Amino acid sequence: MNFARLTRHIFMPRRSLRRSFDEAALNAIEKAITDTEKTHGGEVRIALEASLDPAELFRDITPRQRALQAFSHLGVWDTELNNGVLIYVLWADRDVEIVADRGFNGRISAQEWSDVCHRMEQLFSQGSAASAMIAGIQAAGALISRHFPAADRNELPDRPTLL
Template identity: 50%
Template sequence: MSALRMLRHLLTPGWVLNRAFPSSALAAIESAVRTSEAAHRGEIRFAVEAGLDFADLRRGVTARERAVEVFSRLRVWDTAENTGVLIYVQWLDRRVEIVADRGIAARVAQDEWDAVCRLMENAFREGRFEQGAVDAVVATGALLVKHFPARPDNPNELSNRPVLLR
């Protein structure tokens, strides 16, 4: 692991996320999740993490491994139909990962999730953070509608609020 990467992670304060994701952006993402979930039985969580801690950096934790940890920590797996999806952004490494619970992973191919990640990464490269996040939520919802359309008893099992991990 590079010393520069470690220094960036350890010295970058969590508040840097507030520049890219101010309260108005978080509200837009939350609204997109709420609207999306009205059309399907999936549960979408959105999390952004500024940097990794020393222990994770020392162990060489990848963005994918960290996304799986966050999936568990946020209890995205805790849905009746195993239809939770985490959209995870590792800010400093500029990595986007989508982790889908087993109910969804069995029906949605990895290349479809990869396309959603690239959509968001392209918007982020252009500085369109809010729009990229909202577009990723909408695209995720479109995949879920195909396989898990809403039912009359469509409970909201997880919070729609985005999470900023510091």
């Protein structure tokens, strides 16, 4: 149990997430998803979470484990071509995780997804949360477009989800 992490999560109110991702930011992120999905056949979802509850922290739930739970909970796996991608942000940790469906196995490496995550985390530390999200969406879109050409379908909602 990491007490610094526990404290950070306990004192991270949901409104902190809402300040960083206000309505204008959520609209800009949604537009970025809509725009990038016009260039590829993948399905991108965003999940933003302020903090974990104390029980999850005592169980040492990692951001990656929580991202996998969100991937399942939001049904990102439920696309015809198995081409869903979740970009998950745990705001208290300023951690970004990308979970890609099995359609990307052998096509996009874990390192490529990790590079997108690290770049977003760097941008979060420099300022605008919305700009970091949009940059990440665009970078993920560029990776996806190499393997899933543009298709005229939208199977998952583009609106970011606040968990």
